[in-house]
Amino acid sequence: MRSAPLARRGPCPGLNTLANHGFLSRDGITTYTEMIAALQNVYNVEFPVAVALTMLGFVFDGDPVSEIISIGGSEPLVTGQAGEFTGDYGGVSEHGTFELDVSLTRNDYYLNGDSHSFNGILFGMMVETAQSTSSAENPLFDFNALALYRSQQYDRARVENPWLYFPQLALHNYGAATFLYNTFPSSAKNYTPDLETISSFFGAVQLPNGSWGHVGERTPPNWQNRVTPLNLTDVSTGISDLYAAYPKPYGANVNGVWIPLNSTSSSATRKRQSTSDLLCGAYDEIIGVAEAAPQPFAMLQFVTEKANPVFAAVGCQVYSMP
Numbered sequence: 513m514r515s516a517p518l519a520r521r522g523p524c525p526g527l528n529t530l531a532n533h534g535f536l537s538r539d540g541i542t543t544y545t546e547m548i549a550a551l552q553n554v555y556n557v558e559f560p561v562a563v564a565l566t567m568l569g570f571v572f573d574g575d576p577v578s579e580i581i582s583i584g585g586s587e588p589l590v591t592g593q594a595g596e597f598t599g600d601y602g603g604v605s606e607h608g609t610f611e612l613d614v615s616l617t618r619n620d621y622y623l624n625g626d627s628h629s630f631n632g633i634l635f636g637m638m639v640e641t642a643q644s645t646s647s648a649e650n651p652l653f654d655f656n657a658l659a660l661y662r663s664q665q666y667d668r669a670r671v672e673n674p675w676l677y678f679p680q681l682a683l684h685n686y687g688a689a690t691f692l693y694n695t696f697p698s699s700a701k702n703y704t705p706d707l708e709t710i711s712s713f714f715g716a717v718q719l720p721n722g723s724w725g726h727v728g729e730r731t732p733p734n735w736q737n738r739v740t741p742l743n744l745t746d747v748s749t750g751i752s753d754l755y756a757a758y759p760k761p762y763g764a765n766v767n768g769v770w771i772p773l774n775s776t777s778s779s780a781t782r783k784r785q786s787t788s789d790l791l792c793g794a795y796d797e798i799i800g801v802a803e804a805a806p807q808p809f810a811m812l813q814f815v816t817e818k819a820n821p822v823f824a825a826v827g828c829q830v831y832s833m834p
């Protein structure tokens with residue numbers, strides 16, 4: 513289904529699909545509770561996964577008091593309460609927050625100021641990579657394809673984006689890439705991450721000249737979600753395995769000159785990215801971002817109430833309100 517006129521849509525095909533089908537408000541302005549329910553009901557992720565993903569969105573881009581977030585651009589007048597603004601409500605599209613450089617099908621922000629819209633040229637490159645790792649007739653968007661394509665995207669960005677920023681936080685994008693083979697494939701199709709499935713979730717349509725255009729993102733016909741819920745360990749091992757296939761140094765281009773951010777020797781990388789380190793690291797990151805929110809105590813209260821029970825249960829040391 514096409515999105516309603518003026519509906520907010522952003523860089524996340526998973527959320528855009530949910531809004532296009534009405535599992536999130538079709539206008540793209542949603543709440544914490546609606547998002548938690550939609551992620552579980554449609555993608556069959558466990559409650560802790562839904563909380564971790566949604567909370568990452570909120571600390572960067574949403575309002576902790578109204579509990580509203582835009583899945584597209586900044587909407588202060590609808591995200592905050594009139595006259596009561598407790599955040600800057602950048603929305604999921606805001607670059608330099610949850611949205612970072614080196615995506616699958618979105619530009620780096622520096623290149624044209626739009627890092628949220630679907631880019632058919634990038635989608636076409638992803639298809640070619642999948643053809644090279646599986647077959648030209650039936651490209652599969654599996655682990656091998658996504659590991660290689662992320663590596664290629666990184667290498668391209670190092671050369672093409674003189675202001676590339678690739679901090680450790682960019683591991684999020686590895687998580688997003690695992691969703692192509694962990695949440696999008698249909699259990700009714702034996703979880704095959706084929707082109708029909710992936711193009712539908714990305715809203716990609718092939719034009720007569722072979723290039724890729726865009727329509728509203730949607731679930732493919734007769735799609736059925738995962739039978740087993742995706743848990744936090746699946747997500748964190750998914751991220752570390754995908755990263756470990758082609759480990760890339762963290763760092764930044766500063767006017768085209770590469771500045772490394774820290775050491776990424778293979779063993780150091782693996783040690784730092786054990787499953788519990790990744791999960792508790794994500795929690796620490798949520799707290800760190802909350803502390804820098806426009807109203808840090810409102811955000812910290814929101815985070816401790818919603819996320820502490822989930823992360824304490826997996827052994828993370830959790831923050832207490834002063």
Ligand code: HEM
Nearest residue numbers: 523524526555565566569610611612615616617618688691
């Ligand atoms: C199970 C649920 C979800 C699925 C299946 C999903 C899927 C994806 C995929 C496949 C991408 C990569 C798009 C690309 O690089 O071209 C992505 C990107 C993104 N998603 Fe989601 N997502 C989910 C939940 C969420 C939530 C809850 C949020 C925030 C509230 C979110 C925010 C983002 C952002 C900000 C990006 C852009 C990252 C970047 O490219 O820099 N996602 N998502």
